Amino acid sequence: MTTDTTTPEAGPAASPGTPLLNASGVTMRFGGLTAVRSVDLTVNTGEIVGLIGPNGAGKTTFFNCLTGLYVPTEGTVSYQGKVLPPKPHLVTQAGIARTFQNIRLFANMTVLENVLVGRHTRTKEGLFSALLRGPGFKRAETASRDRAMELLAFIGLESKAEHLARNLPYGDQRKLEIARALASDPGLLLLDEPTAGMNPQETRTTEELVFAIRDMGIAVLVIEHDMRFIFNLCDRVSVLVQGEKLVEGTSEVVQRDDRVIAAYLGEPFEGAPGDEELAEVEAAESATDSTTSTKGTEGAR
Numbered sequence: 001m002t003t004d005t006t007t008p009e010a011g012p013a014a015s016p017g018t019p020l021l022n023a024s025g026v027t028m029r030f031g032g033l034t035a036v037r038s039v040d041l042t043v044n045t046g047e048i049v050g051l052i053g054p055n056g057a058g059k060t061t062f063f064n065c066l067t068g069l070y071v072p073t074e075g076t077v078s079y080q081g082k083v084l085p086p087k088p089h090l091v092t093q094a095g096i097a098r099t100f101q102n103i104r105l106f107a108n109m110t111v112l113e114n115v116l117v118g119r120h121t122r123t124k125e126g127l128f129s130a131l132l133r134g135p136g137f138k139r140a141e142t143a144s145r146d147r148a149m150e151l152l153a154f155i156g157l158e159s160k161a162e163h164l165a166r167n168l169p170y171g172d173q174r175k176l177e178i179a180r181a182l183a184s185d186p187g188l189l190l191l192d193e194p195t196a197g198m199n200p201q202e203t204r205t206t207e208e209l210v211f212a213i214r215d216m217g218i219a220v221l222v223i224e225h226d227m228r229f230i231f232n233l234c235d236r237v238s239v240l241v242q243g244e245k246l247v248e249g250t251s252e253v254v255q256r257d258d259r260v261i262a263a264y265l266g267e268p269f270e271g272a273p274g275d276e277e278l279a280e281v282e283a284a285e286s287a288t289d290s291t292t293s294t295k296g297t298e299g300a301r
């Protein structure tokens with residue numbers, strides 16, 4: 001006899017494995033530079049997915065393509081099965097929130113006000129109403145304030161709600177960015193180097209925070225250079241090298257992959273992204289060499 005263990009309250013958060021974000025063939029070119037080349041990536045409900053790669057690999061550019069900041073040269077980004085229009089506010093409205101590699105807070109607003117601004121996509125009042133503190137904003141503020149304070153308590157900044165954002169220590173500013181992103185009630189949170197510049201203790205707290213966010217039913221896609229943080233945290237890790245996805249798998253698989261280690265150490269390896277181009281250049285160079293050094297022999301063309 002079997003027992004049915006399904007809980008009656010099982011909602012979306014309780015059913016990990018449903019595709020939430022689906023990026024397909026995303027390419028981003030800037031003039032002659034291909035920063036992201038044909039990248040596919042899926043994030044499922046309940047997942048924490050890591051995106052790693054050396055400096056300049058295209059990680060932030062890829063985030064910008066996902067969030068409508070850049071219009072990808074090729075490819076599509078879907079959220080909950082619908083193709084996203086490449087407009088940041090529509091992407092936020094659809095349910096994707098993000099933080100930035102370079103902190104973007106309203107420095108002269110209070111901690112609480114910064115979170116309230118993050119809520120504007122979920123209230124009838126627009127951003128300018130929030131900034132100008134018009135009558136509509138005051139009404140909406142009453143409703144939003146509780147939620148904002150709840151989020152500040154969640155990230156541990158409740159006691160600093162009235163401090164100016166610019167007076168917060170660096171680690172707290174990064175946390176505030178997360179609270180502001182959460183204020184839009186996302187289903188997916190994108191974090192671009194959330195622990196950059198943090199000490200080990202702050203990094204550990206951020207790790208716990210990301211687990212708690214996942215436990216709230218929000219999937220997370222996170223870029224980080226801190227490998228211990230990534231491998232502790234992530235269900236799956238995707239590795240970008242020179243704009244291309246090199247490897248994807250569980251933390252265990254990725255950290256043992258020689259190609260990943262080589263990519264970080266800058267060592268060449270067979271089949272590395274850019275290898276074909278390198279081989280073409282080398283072939284062209286050696287062809288030129290042979291035509292100049294062995295004039296008149298066959299095989300130059």
Ligand SMILES: Nc1ncnc2c1ncn2[C@@H]1O[C@H](COP(=O)(O)OP(=O)(O)OP(=O)(O)O)[C@@H](O)[C@H]1O
Nearest residue numbers: 030033035053054055056057058059060061062101
């Ligand atoms: N707006 C832009 N115009 C032109 N080139 C760009 C632009 N944005 C990014 N790039 C280039 O695209 C490549 C990828 O940059 P990106 O910032 O995405 O890398 P990254 O993986 O986030 O690196 P890091 O780990 O240092 O943050 C780099 O060569 C960068 O110079």
Ligand SMILES: [Mg+2]
Nearest residue numbers: 059060061101
């Ligand atoms: Mg970056």
